[in-house]
Amino acid sequence: MIKFSSLAYIPLLPLIGAFVLGLWGKKMERSSATIVALSTVLGSFAITVIATYTMVKNNGTPLQAVLWEWIYVGRYRVDLALGFDQLTAALMLVVTGVGFLIHVYSTGYMEEDPSYWRFFCYLNLFVAAMSMLVLGQSLPVLFIGWEGVGLASYLLIGFWYSDTEKADAGRKAFITNRIGDFGFLIGTFIVLGLFGTMDFTQLRQAVAAVGPTDAMLTTGIFAGFSVKAVVTAACIAFFIGVTGKSAQIPLYVWLPDAMAGPTPVSALIHAATMVTAGVYLMCRLGFLFTIAPDALVVVAVVGGLTAVFAATIGVAQNDIKKVLAYSTVSQLGYMVLAVGVGAYTAAFFHLITHAFFKACLFLGSGAIIHALHGEQDIRRMGGLRKHIPITHATFLVSTLALAGIVPLSGFFSKDLVLAFASERSASLGILGSVGAFLTAFYMSRLYFMTFFGELRHPDPHMKDHLHKPGLSMEIPLIILAALAVVGGALNLPHVFTHTDGFLDRFLGPVLGTKVLSMTATAEYFFMAKSVGIAVAGIVLGYVLYGRGVPTKAAESFVESGPVHGVLYNKWFVDELYQNTIIRFTRFLGSLAAMVIDPWIIDGILVKLSSGLVSGSGRLLRKPQTGNVQSYAAVFVLAVAIITGWAVW
Amino acid sequence: MQYLNALTAILPVVVLLGTAVILLMLEVFSLGKDRIWAANFSLVGLAVAFYFAMKGLGAEPQALFAGPGKSAPIIADAFGNLAAAVMLAGAFVAVLLSPEYIKNARCSSGEYYALILFSVVGMIVMAMAGDLITFFLGLEVMSIGVYVLTGIRRNDLRASEAALKYLLMGAFATGFLLMGIAFIYGATGTVALPELARQMVAPVGGAPILVTGLVLLLVGVAFKVAAVPFHLWAPDVYEGAPTPITGFMAVGVKAAAFVALVRIVAVGFANSEESAVVIPFISVIAYLTIIVGNLLAIVQRNVKRMLAYSSVSHAGYALIGVVALARGEESAGAAVLFYLTAYTFMTLGAFGVLVFLERKEGGAESERFGAFAGMGYRHPALGVAMSVFMVALAGMPPTGGFFGKLYIFSSAINAGEMGLVFAGILGSIISVYYYLRVIVSFYMVDVPDAGPLPTATRSRHLTAGLIIATAGVLTLGIFPNQWIELGKLAFKSLQLG
């Protein structure tokens, strides 16, 4: 560990920015608000780069900064400590780097919003909380960030709070995440009870010191269970937290609704960074998940199912942001799947490339929506290729990257995940491939309907007064698209270079190394298969939507009909939740209102206990007569009793 | 000459005495009517004394004013200085709250501030007392000042009644305390704490006399901290006293008595079989105080009186720490100090908000829950501050109140006092009800027209006092470890001396 106290400034700078904007933003000039918001995030990025450099120069020794000693109770100690190792470096560069680009983009996108300052206040707050989450050296510190990003996300989804639907979406995100947070806390308590520490470094040592995991514990609160069983329970609890934050089945429902927020928010929070916090958590606790293989099976299956399930819904959506949202859920599924098969580096690789191309896609969709004065329905788009060429080019590149076309970044990362998945189990591989095909298909559908054919907007004059994106919006798009192209170089496959990929080597000390066991030939064949699947999806998309409007076949099969009905309505999951869980809760509520409340709670608990409390209160008031001599009498009586008791 | 040198070790006391005497002299010339200058002057004195107390933290423990072959009556060590710093901070905030109240209640008199300073001198003497007689002297210096302050609104019915009740009960309890000290002196032949510890290890003759003495001594302290069943005076006195003085009493008197108790238990009762007989007695008082204090707080309609009972219940939580300490759990000493610090800020803060809201005419009406309806909307900053204080008093994070309880309870668990911890948690749960009720009445109920509002005269002193209190509560919640480490260090100095 090397002391590097400047780490504190990574979350502190944006926090100060949020503070300044929150207090004085309203009175500030727009330009000075912009300077505050951008400079603080750029500062964080710069410190992250310096910290990464320092760490690499010291042969990868992690950096540490103890801000202050926080809670010392008995043998439990929690410092407010930040750590910086390879895993942190990789994610922090993404968070502050992509975060900065999105800040730049937002200056253009939010130009006309009256609450410009408030938007940047929340955005800075988000960057601060996310940095805290990633830098946190122990579970409680990570949890501060975990809650902080949840809060920022809630505030930003409901940014246009005067619109009830949007405010509701914010609330849905908040409540769903609370369920996940509960899992996180349970996991933390189990870990604390088992290992007596919440610090990642110490936990890693404690886990390494555990002997055979099947042995029964004889002491502590978990006596009678095996280490494996307890760790599995903890991992499942953490995974519940992950399904909330990283939008996996069954808690993914909030993410599509979260698209109600401004588009840069969707790009930053709901695509590139916050939603990957769950994947980050599992990578951070990889050493724990590794000794709980049963939990990993659950993780892998949920990830694979989410990948396919969300992709099917994406096929039938007409809102450009909804398509991208389901795509995000699906891609997060791939990352979780990778963690589930123990390929942590592959998961992280996909996390990074996804951050590039999905942020680019969201910002591109933002540019499109901006151009069309707020129109989000792809059925009313078309032909935009000619009008906003730079957006089109970047969008195309990112779409191909997401579909997994060689040699763009998405190809490498997704192929690696799929290869590991199919090595683990054939059915996981098939799930992944189906998802990949669907991804290629819905993305080409989206692309062709948006950019090809003629503009179908109901306002015939729209074509003439399109809102062309300015430089502040185009430059981030270009940078992100470039990253989406070259991002694959971060981890070139072994068969290409005959050496481990860069990320494999970089993250190895934290995440361990896992290599494919298939032969080179098999690997080439596998890649060809992946590309073939992607091309097939795109070709199908071109055949059905190549003219910018659905062909007859597409119209009758994808755009209407029973399959469409199911997919368009998102497999009726919201309705399912509505009719089961929510209705059941309501039923419980009304049961409570009619039976439990008046009889049990009100009658027995409240009346009895409040009667007891206020009754004893009234009784105890009796000596409080106000007469000083009666006070003295009670005094003497008490002294007599106590002295008598003490002496005899 | 030797005594003059000794004075440099207790500079906080010297500074306070000097400031108070000068204040009284200047009062003769009646400089100005509002006497803001007096408040400012005492603030300066308190600040300088605070500086010297903090400086004294690093110094070696010094035994002062010892006669030849006798033990020292005053021990200036880190513990005494830290306790002094806490009480000085409390007095500082209490003085900041005063000008606004004095203006509204029209009870301007210059000796007000001098009396506060004199009381603080008594408190510091209690915290540094090396023997029981010095402790008694400090206690009386403190108490006499507070008796007068309670009744300083001479023409107010409630204030003069409160003063008389406090005086009579206080003097009555002093009689028991003094008799206790006499018995201890009789049984052991000494009143010096270290000597007492030695004497009580050897089997002493006349054990009943010693035990009676110890019990009476503890009764005297229990009276000062308003522990049940010796608390009956407290609500009446707290209600009748001027609000800043109520805060000062609830905080300073209690802190001084607890600090002295910690020193007596840690030094005087160290390794003593004889003194162990009083532990169950402290336990019972702690149980009663927590339960009764909280139950009575619930049924109150007057916020000031509710806060009085709340301060009774907080004495109970601190007593848990004393029991743990008496059981030999050393972390409890620092825990009690931490608790008292947090308690000082949150209680004074709550009374400060009360000062702000009381109507010009005063009277019980302006202190009812209903009178606060919608205040959170009308004075947003005040609402936030009051919420912080109530949340802290209820013991919720991220405030000093939470960590205070955490440290107390964890030291009690280490000492094996699970029953007390359970009672403490139960009491905390009950307390959430009436603390939240204040917040609710601040925010939830909005009365369209609550009549002529307290003319929100923005007194700079009051604002500063509230800011200091809020900052104190939150700082202790965010950086708890620094303060508890300081407490542990101070507690160690106690065992060196």
Added chain:
Amino acid sequence: MAEPTVPIVWYLILSVALFSIGGLGVLVRRNAIVVFMCVELMLNAANLAFISFARLHGDMSGHIYVFLVMAVAAAEVSVGLAIIIAVFRTRSTINVDELTDMSG
């Protein structure tokens, strides 16, 4: 010096008796001044105990303590009488039974 003619324990009994009389007076007398005087009686009982114990231990400090206590008691009395006068001015009575504005 000859042996004390009166055993120490008798002084102690006297002291405890005085203390009890004082305490009883506080409980039953109605006039605030008399109540207050009874408190002073209790303090003096404690003083007597101090002196007897000092004699028992042959330790002079006990005598000094008594002087300290007397000084404190004097201060307390002056403040006490002032407060009683203040009460009398506002209510025209010093009957402690009638001082019950605040209760509960």
